[in-house]
Amino acid sequence: MRNLKKILAGLILCSCLLASLPVYAAEPDQSDHEYVNAGPGVVQAEGEDTTSGMCLGTFTITGYCNCESCSGGHNLTYSGTVPKANHTISADLNLFPIGTKLLIDGVVYTVEDMGSSVNGNKIDIYYDTHEEALAAGTYSAQVFRWD
Ligand SMILES: [Zn+2]
Numbered sequence: 001m002r003n004l005k006k007i008l009a010g011l012i013l014c015s016c017l018l019a020s021l022p023v024y025a026a027e028p029d030q031s032d033h034e035y036v037n038a039g040p041g042v043v044q045a046e047g048e049d050t051t052s053g054m055c056l057g058t059f060t061i062t063g064y065c066n067c068e069s070c071s072g073g074h075n076l077t078y079s080g081t082v083p084k085a086n087h088t089i090s091a092d093l094n095l096f097p098i099g100t101k102l103l104i105d106g107v108v109y110t111v112e113d114m115g116s117s118v119n120g121n122k123i124d125i126y127y128d129t130h131e132e133a134l135a136a137g138t139y140s141a142q143v144f145r146w147d
Pocket of ligand 1: 068
């Protein structure tokens with residue numbers, strides 16, 4: 001059930017993907033107003049303003065904790081912080097440097113950690129307990145930049 005809810009949440013959040021394509025057809029009134037007001041210059045402004053909230057695509061989300069099997073006994077993250085639930089995530093640092101904020105399932109996480117198996121479109125979310133990390137399982141979710 002929990003996974004289903006998360007998938008549903010992801011689909012709702014994913015409206016950014018859908019909206020980027022059929023927004024004209026879906027909501028002609030609203031988009032007309034915005035585009036008329038913004039004019040041609042909006043394209044350049046978007047470069048900066050839409051960085052936050054930008055849909056980065058579908059990622060494979062896994063969970064981990066600071067136990068021996070998840071983190072090999074490391075108590076601190078790669079960046080030296082104390083990992084916190086609903087805050088700390090592990091990501092591919094080539095894509096998301098330490099400190100990058102990402103929105104996943106309505107929670108803004110901060111990249112503070114890395115993992116040998118966390119590469120590309122993978123995010124490892126920190127949980128306080130191994131049970132929670134296991135319960136979260138592996139699922140797909142839309143990830144958004146949140147700087
Ligand atoms: Zn663990």
